[in-house]
Amino acid sequence: MHIEPIPHSAELTEERGVGNSVELRLVFPCTQANVRRALASIMAGLGAMRLSEDDSSTVELVLAEVLNNVTEHAYRDAGPGMIELHLKQGDAGLSCQVIDNGGGMPLNTPPQGSLPNPNRPLEMQPEGGFGWFLIRQLTSDLTYMRCSSSNILSFRIAVGQSVSRTVC
């Protein structure tokens, strides 16, 4: 399998792990345009997992929300910085680790991502704040660490377990 390099990326590697499981590593400057390119590369790279349409859209949505958060919050003041993404297929789904060198999370804790009340009047409905709700809703085992000047976010997306793996 081959992944097209992301334009402007510093490094992009892909390798197959033990037991024919998929493992991806991407490093790229975190901009909105690059997030789009990275997601396209990731979804192509995960093709060997043979995810269902529903699982595939879940992975793309979660990774989009996480990468958008880094772009819009962690690197808000410092300008675009590098982001490093590790994805590894396991028995319990897709394990993900996202590392950036931007600002830390407020209170050293990822937001809980509570949902606004849909019964409130329209003019009071928020237009943001859904990202962390979706991340929390669609992931398991989410942990966040601030190490030196890096943010390390790890989580698992429970997809693809029921799909039999075939040797390509």
Added chain:
Amino acid sequence: MQLDTAHYDEFMVVSVLEDRLDAAIALDFKDAMRDLTCEAPPRVILDLSKVRFLDSSGLGAVIGAMKQLGATRKLELAGLNTAVEKVFRLTRMDSIFVIHSSLASALATRGPATAGQAHAY
């Protein structure tokens, strides 16, 4: 940002001709909707059938487009793909919109469009 509009007697249809309604174009989308719907009739139907991917920024922009219409007009949605529908359902924002399964079903009892126009942003 590609949006098409069609004007009918009682409502207008805005079709999003983008593959993705995401953080990269959310603000442009909201601004374009403000321009296109400033003199819209009471019903505006947003045709999302071409949109394959929507993130929370795109969702926020759709909610913003609805709020821009004010209290006397409504934004209805049509043609949500599975991945797009999932975002509305998980966030329960499906309950604040009238959602039609397709543009055809939204238009089923209506006459033909009187005009169609393409807009590039």
